[in-house]
Every structure is written in structure tokens, then in C-alpha cells.
Amino acid sequence: MSADVIMVIVVVTALAFDFTNGFHDTANVVATSISTRAAKPSTAITIAALLNFAGAFISISVAATVANDVVDAGVITPTVVFAGLIGAIAWNLITWWFGLPSSSSHALIGGVVGSAVIASGFDAVLADGVIGKVLIPAIVAPLLAFTVAGVAIGLVYRIVGRQRPGTVTRGFRYGQLVSGGLLALAHGTNDAQKTMGVITLALIANGSLGADADPPFWVIVSAATAIALGTYSGGWRIIRTTGTRIIKMDAAQGFSAQGAGAAVILSSTHFGFPLSTTHVINGGVMGAGAGKRLSAVRWGVAGNIMVAWLLTLPAAAAIGGVTYAVTEIFGSGALGPVIVSIVALAASAMLFARRSQQGAPVPAS
Amino acid sequence: MAVIVETSDLLWTIVASVVAGIGVTVVFSVAIWGAARSVDLSRSERPTAAAAAAAVGVTGLAATLGAVVVGLVVMVG
Numbered sequence: 001m002s003a004d005v006i007m008v009i010v011v012v013t014a015l016a017f018d019f020t021n022g023f024h025d026t027a028n029v030v031a032t033s034i035s036t037r038a039a040k041p042s043t044a045i046t047i048a049a050l051l052n053f054a055g056a057f058i059s060i061s062v063a064a065t066v067a068n069d070v071v072d073a074g075v076i077t078p079t080v081v082f083a084g085l086i087g088a089i090a091w092n093l094i095t096w097w098f099g100l101p102s103s104s105s106h107a108l109i110g111g112v113v114g115s116a117v118i119a120s121g122f123d124a125v126l127a128d129g130v131i132g133k134v135l136i137p138a139i140v141a142p143l144l145a146f147t148v149a150g151v152a153i154g155l156v157y158r159i160v161g162r163q164r165p166g167t168v169t170r171g172f173r174y175g176q177l178v179s180g181g182l183l184a185l186a187h188g189t190n191d192a193q194k195t196m197g198v199i200t201l202a203l204i205a206n207g208s209l210g211a212d213a214d215p216p217f218w219v220i221v222s223a224a225t226a227i228a229l230g231t232y233s234g235g236w237r238i239i240r241t242t243g244t245r246i247i248k249m250d251a252a253q254g255f256s257a258q259g260a261g262a263a264v265i266l267s268s269t270h271f272g273f274p275l276s277t278t279h280v281i282n283g284g285v286m287g288a289g290a291g292k293r294l295s296a297v298r299w300g301v302a303g304n305i306m307v308a309w310l311l312t313l314p315a316a317a318a319i320g321g322v323t324y325a326v327t328e329i330f331g332s333g334a335l336g337p338v339i340v341s342i343v344a345l346a347a348s349a350m351l352f353a354r355r356s357q358q359g360a361p362v363p364a365s
Numbered sequence: 366m367a368v369i370v371e372t373s374d375l376l377w378t379i380v381a382s383v384v385a386g387i388g389v390t391v392v393f394s395v396a397i398w399g400a401a402r403s404v405d406l407s408r409s410e411r412p413t414a415a416a417a418a419a420a421v422g423v424t425g426l427a428a429t430l431g432a433v434v435v436g437l438v439v440m441v442g
Contacts, residue, residue, distance in 0.1 A: 058440055136375065144379060148386035155387065159394040163401035171397035178433065189440075256390050263386035263436075270381070270440055271374040 003206055005334035006078045009341055010202045013085045015226040018195035020092060021104045022052060022230025025191065028281040029184050029231070036254040038176035047177075048184040049232035055188025056224030061272035062190055063215050066197025069129030069272075070109055071116040073204040073211060079327055080112070080119045081202040082337050086344055087111025087320025091312060093351055102308045103276030107316040108194055109134055112201075114317025115324035137273040138309070141264050142283030149260035149287030156252045157292070172251035179258035186265035187277050188227060194274055195223040253288040260284040279309065389432050396425030 029052075030044040039047070067073065071080075088104065088111035095102035109130070116124040160168045196215040199222075203209040209216070215223075249257070261277075261284035268275050286302060327336030399422020406415035 058437075137378070140375065140379070144382050145386075148383055152387045152390035155391050156394045159391065160398050160401065163398060164405065167401040167404055168397055171400060172393075175393050175397075175429075178429075182433065252394075255393070259390045260382075260386040263389070264378075264382040266436065266440055267378045267381035267385065271378050273374075273378065 002333040003078070006082065006337050007202060007206055007208070009334070009337045010078050010082045010085070011199055011222075013082060013089070013341070014195050014199045014202070015222055017085055017089055017092075017104070017108065017198075018192065018223050018226035019230035019233075020089065021191050021195070022049075022227040022232075023234030024092065024096070024104055024230075025187060025278060026231045026234035028278055029187050030180065032183075032249070032254040032258055032285065033176050033180040036173060036176060036249060036251045038173040038251060038254060039180065044180065045232060047181055048187075049228045051181055051184035052188035052192065052231045053224045053228035055185040055190075056192035056196070056220060056227065058185070058189045059269055060193065060196065060214055060220070062193035062269055062274045063197035063200060064212075065129065065133050065272040065274055066109070066194050067200040067204065067215070068212055069126055069133050071112055071201070072120075072124050072126060073201055075120045075124050076116050076201075076205050077119065077332075078202045078206045079332070079337060080115045080124075080324060081198060081205060082340075083115035083119075083324035083327060084108070084112030084320040085198065086323040086340060087114055087316045087318075089344065089348075090319045090323075091316040093348060094315075095308065095312075097351060097355065102312050103278050105191065105194055105274055105276045105278075106134075106138065106309065106312040108198065109274065110313035110316030111320035112198065113313075114320035117317070118321040118324045133273055137268060137275060138279070141268055141273070141275045142279040145260045145264045145280045145283035146287035146290070148263060149256045149284040150291035152260060153253055153256040153288045153291035156256060160252070169251045172255045175255045176251060176258060179255050179262060182262035182266070183258045183281070184231075186262045186269065188224065190265050190269045190275055190277055192223045192227040193269070195226065196220055197274075199223070249285070249288060253292065256291070257281070257284040257288040260287060276309075385432070385436055389429055389436075392425050392432065393429045394425075396422045396429060399423070399425055 026045065026048065029048045030039075030041070033039045033044045034041050085108070088107040091107040091111070092102065092104055113125055113130065196219050199219045200209065200213065200215045203216070203219075204211060204213060261281045264280050264284070265275060265277055323340060327340055330336035330339060399418050399420070402418035403415045403422060406418055
């Protein structure tokens with residue numbers, strides 16, 4: 001009974017994390033299309049939500065990585081997964097509060113690693129998987145998106161630079177309907193799978209699934225639904241800010257940035273690398289800006305992203321570890337997770353209430 | 366170290382990203398070039414050249430859509 005209660009809490013928490021992931025990342029997916037007027041906000045957000053949903057069904061490679069290659073499912077428990085999720089959600093809320101750009105994906109992996117270390121020691125962490133499938137791709141992917149977008153926009157300007165701007169802009173706006181769609185699909189593919197992976201990890205740890213099992217269909221459907229709903233909800237919230245906070249770019253840059261981002265995320269997903277889609281998309285946008293002129297890039301934002309990237313894994317790991325230690329104070333049953341959930345919900349509600357009183361939150365990019 | 370870093374998968378990811386990201390953008394640019402040139406040449410009353418440019422544009426568009434479909438098929442596979 002106690003194990004079932006913990007599993008329900010884990011699944012609900014994971015889906016809540018997935019919802020906030022979609023909510024948080026909508027700006028990254030649709031902002032480029034909206035800022036170049038390739039699509040109306042309502043159209044861009046609806047398409048993004050639908051393609052986020054569809055993307056979740058394309059592959060399960062990333063889910064398999066999260067479930068099997070980050071921590072040893074054989075020695076951890078659903079409570080460890082729960083504590084890791086709380087670490088990720090808490091770090092997401094902290095960065096949201098301070099307007100820092102952060103990666104939900106790194107927060108999730110950091111949280112789970114931190115709680116696993118406190119629960120079972122460093123042996124519970126699969127260092128090869130964390131380094132080879134998380135850390136190295138995390139460094140390579142944004143740089144790759146930056147380079148691909150930068151080279152691509154340079155070639156675009158060489159090819160169409162002497163043509164009538166009106167025709168070229170219209171053409172790339174139509175193209176952005178496809179590139180933006182691909183980006184949304186890629187986002188759903190990589191990010192929804194992380195939630196699937198975490199739920200699968202908890203099910204394996206609980207003994208409900210065998211080791212190396214794939215995510216059950218209900219997990220795939222629920223993760224797809226949660227991220228799509230989050231994307232749709234988050235989209236309406238960011239409409240007010242997209243017009244002022246997005247880097248000014250032309251339609252060709254938008255197409256290059258989205259194309260680079262989609263290519264990197266989809267390729268990485270195929271090989272099971274759980275990326276920060278936020279960092280990849282920002283890398284593509286900066287590359288498309290730098291390809292035109294270096295001063296077009298807001299290098300301060302790039303610096304903030306780098307700082308947040310460095311902080312996210314250890315900070316989420318620390319919170320995940322502390323959360324696990326707190327749950328253990330109440331024993332190994334469901335009481336600890338229940339109390340932590342109540343406290344987390346109350347703290348979240350307080351944060352949202354305070355932020356509402358202070359005005360619109362600054363969305364983390 | 367090679368096993369830890371998954372060198373082969375990472376290399377394929379880089380190659381696929383570069384080919385798909387730059388390739389699709391360039392091919393689509395060719396499609397737009399064809400369309401824009403075709404319009405200009407039509408206005409200059411050069412129908413044969415306009416038709417040739419339009420053909421380049423249509424080919425570029427078809428290649429773009431083909432590349433996207435192939436990419437998605439590979440992903441699903």
C-alpha cells in the first residue's frame with residue numbers, strides 16, 4: 001500500500017514536472033516564428049502543442065537513457081526518484097523566480113543523481129552514462145546548433161542576398177511554418193521522453209517493470225499529454241512578452257535557427273542523448289545572429305546561460321539530495337513523500353502568489 | 366574514454382546535424398532564389414529564363430520536403 005502511494009506521488013510529480021517543462025519551454029519553441037511574423041501567436045502555440053504531443057511518440061531512446069544509463073535502477077527506490085523530481089522542480093522555480101535561464105533537463109538529471117548519491121552512495125550513479133550521454137552532449141549540442149545556424153545563415157545570404165527582400169521574406173516565413181513545426185516536434189521528442197524515462201525508472205525501482213524495460217504505453221501517452229498541455233498553457237502566458245523580449249531577427253535567420261535547433265535535437269534524440277532543448281534553441285538563435293554580425297548577439301544572455309548551465313546540475317543535485325534526506329527522517333514509507341509534497345505545493349503556491357502581486361514573471365529563456 | 370564518450374554516436378549526431386541543418390536551409394534557399402528570380406524574369410518579359418528559374422525553385426522545394434520526410438523516417442526507424 002505504502003509503495004503504491006509513493007508510486008502515485010512519483011507519477012503525479014513527474015507529470016507536473018513535464019507540464020512545467022512544456023510551460024517553461026514554449027517561448028523557446030514558438031518565439032522565433034512569432035517574432036518574424038511567420039505565424040500568429042495562437043497558430044504557433046496550437047501547432048507547437050500538437051507537435052509536442054506527436055513528438056513524444058516518435059522515439060524512446062532518450063527515455064531509455066534516463067531510465068537505464070544515469071543511475072543504477074537496481075539499487076534505488078521510487079522515493080529517490082521522487083526526491084530527484086522535487087530537486088528539479090525546486091530549481092526550476094528558483095530560476096523562474098530570479099529570471100535566470102535554466103535547463104529543465106539538466107535539473108531533472110541533477111536532481112535524480114543527487115538523491116541517488118545520498119540514498120546509495122556514488123556507486124548508484126552510472127558515471128559512464130552521465131558523462132558520455134549527458135555531460136559531453138550538453139556541451140557539444142549548443143555549440144553545434146550555434147555553428148550550424150551560423151554557417152547556414154551565411155550561405156543563405158550568399159544565395160538570396162541579391163533578390164527582392166519582400167519575396168525572400170515571404171518565402172522564409174512559409175518555410176518557418178515547417179521549421180517551427182519540426183522544432184516543436186523535436187522538443188516533444190526529447191523533453192517528453194525525459195519524463196517517460198523517470199517514471200519508467202521509478203516503475204523499475206518499484207519492481208513493477210523489469211530491468212531495461214521500455215516505457216509502458218500509458219506512460220508515453222500521459223507524458224505526451226502533460227507536455228502538450230503545458231506548452232499550450234505556457235504559450236498564452238508568454239504572448240505579452242514575446243514582442244519585446246525576443247531578439248530582432250529576419251525570417252531567414254529564424255528559419256536557420258529553427259532548422260539548426262531541430263536538426264541537432266532530432267539527431268541527438270535518435271542516439272538517445274537527453275539534451276537541454278533550451279540551450280540548443282538558444283545556441284541556434286545566437287548562431288543565426290552571429291552569422292549576420294557578431295554584435296547582433298546578446299553576449300550577456302549567452303554568459304547567463306553558461307552560468308546557469310554550470311549551476312543547474314550541482315544545485316538540483318543538492319536539492320534532490322537534501323529532499324531525500326528529509327523524506328528519510330519520516331521513515332521509508334509514504335509519509336515522507338506525502339509531507340514533502342505538501343510542503344512543496346505550499347511553497348510553490350506562495351511563490352506564484354508573491355510573483356502575481358509583484359507583476360508578470362520574467363520567463364527564463 | 367571512447368566508450369564513455371560514445372564517440373561513434375556523438376560523431377554521427379554531429380554529421381547528421383550539420384548535413385540536415387545546413388543542407389535543408391541551403392536547399393530551401395535555392396527554392397526561394399528560384400521563385401524570386403522567376404518573378405523578376407517574368408517582369409522583364411523573359412519567359413524561358415523565368416520558367417527555368419521556376420523549375421530550379423520547384424526542385425529546391427521538392428528537395429527540402431524530401432529531406433524533411435527522409436529525416437523523420439530515419440528518426441522513427
